[in-house]
Amino acid sequence: METSNVIWAPGKNSQTTLTAVKIIISAGAGPGDNTKAAQRLAEIFEEEGIDIDVSLARSGAEVIELARKAAREPYKVIVAAGGDGTVNSVAAAVIDSDKTLGLLPLGTLNHFARDLGVPFDLQQAARTIISGHTIEVDVAEVNNRIFLNNSSLGLYPMIVREREKHQRLGFRKWPAFVWATIQALRRNPFLDIRLRVNDEVLDRTTPFVFVGNNEYEMDLFNIGMRNRLDRGELSIYITHGTSRLKLIGLALRAVVGRLGNDRDFLALRSDEVKIQTAGKRVRVAFDGEIEVMAAPLKYRVRSRALRVIVPKDVKAR
Numbered sequence: 001m002e003t004s005n006v007i008w009a010p011g012k013n014s015q016t017t018l019t020a021v022k023i024i025i026s027a028g029a030g031p032g033d034n035t036k037a038a039q040r041l042a043e044i045f046e047e048e049g050i051d052i053d054v055s056l057a058r059s060g061a062e063v064i065e066l067a068r069k070a071a072r073e074p075y076k077v078i079v080a081a082g083g084d085g086t087v088n089s090v091a092a093a094v095i096d097s098d099k100t101l102g103l104l105p106l107g108t109l110n111h112f113a114r115d116l117g118v119p120f121d122l123q124q125a126a127r128t129i130i131s132g133h134t135i136e137v138d139v140a141e142v143n144n145r146i147f148l149n150n151s152s153l154g155l156y157p158m159i160v161r162e163r164e165k166h167q168r169l170g171f172r173k174w175p176a177f178v179w180a181t182i183q184a185l186r187r188n189p190f191l192d193i194r195l196r197v198n199d200e201v202l203d204r205t206t207p208f209v210f211v212g213n214n215e216y217e218m219d220l221f222n223i224g225m226r227n228r229l230d231r232g233e234l235s236i237y238i239t240h241g242t243s244r245l246k247l248i249g250l251a252l253r254a255v256v257g258r259l260g261n262d263r264d265f266l267a268l269r270s271d272e273v274k275i276q277t278a279g280k281r282v283r284v285a286f287d288g289e290i291e292v293m294a295a296p297l298k299y300r301v302r303s304r305a306l307r308v309i310v311p312k313d314v315k316a317r
Helices: 034-047 060-071 084-094 111-115 122-131 155-168 173-186 244-255
Strands: 014-017 020-026 051-057 077-082 100-105 133-142 145-147 150-154 191-197 200-206 208-213 234-239 265-270 272-277 281-286 289-294 297-309
Touching: 020 034, 020 060, 020 084, 020 100, 034 051, 034 077, 034 122, 051 060, 060 077, 060 084, 077 084, 084 100, 084 111, 084 145, 084 297, 100 111, 100 122, 122 297, 133 208, 150 155, 155 208, 191 208, 191 234, 200 234, 234 272, 234 297, 265 272
Parallel strands: 020 051, 020 077, 077 100, 100 297
Antiparallel strands: 014 133, 133 145, 133 297, 150 208, 150 281, 191 200, 191 272, 208 234, 234 265, 272 297, 281 289
16 A cells, blocks of 8 residues: 555644554454454545555564554554554654554553553544544653553562463463462562652562552552543552562452552652662563563653544543
8 A cells, every 4th residue: 555644733632634544463462363454444444535554463573663664654643453562562663753653452451542542342443543633641661661551570570471481381361370370479579679759768678569651540440540641640559568468468458449548558659760679680561561671770751752543532531
């Protein structure tokens, strides 16, 4: 398909007129066959007289390569079709360009799309992109590596590593997750950290540190959801529990919606945070991906740094 320019009208809540769109589909995202999505998308966009250029990526590395290439080309709208890892990779290419990000949630969880109100139905999500309604949202960074949802160290990266190991042995995703959690809890899942935030220094021994791009809800029906993505702040969550029994109790209190006021649970807000660990290198999770990084970890938020297409009734929530 030929590439033509896309007209872009700047502003916080803007309208994008589309004549060509780049769509990067992650073939392995979610439970379905994403190879069939390309033809359906071509039909939807063709009905509106919009040319699309679709690429099917077979790996995360290929998603990154395609996104970087698209950011150098005349497209003004680049669409991430996949899960949060795919969206993260495409957003990393879009954020420092004049491009706008579109979302087609084809993954398993799709946290970023969910928090922005993007429909999970393929046709409705495509219609959202066609409508071209854009907002500006915050992006967070850890050691210059962006994330859209959250980053963590400690227990969660340990569980993800074990889960992937079990999946390579033939386990399905959720049974692998359960076994990985049990094994992680049997080990010593605690970190000694020094946290510098809001001109304070806090020393803690903790099983996890969670850093969110904006504030996450911590009640029974909205655990892990965000009401706003434009406050220009990080949310930092730490538990003081230093035993497996306390850790299990904390998890149970989260399920019944009593986490926010728990005395073993610390919640902070800031636009920057620095985390020093005992080791020189630490395993860090962000948007479902795992990477080993050099300590200290320097987190910051980039206020309204990313333009993204959302439904017309959505503000920078």
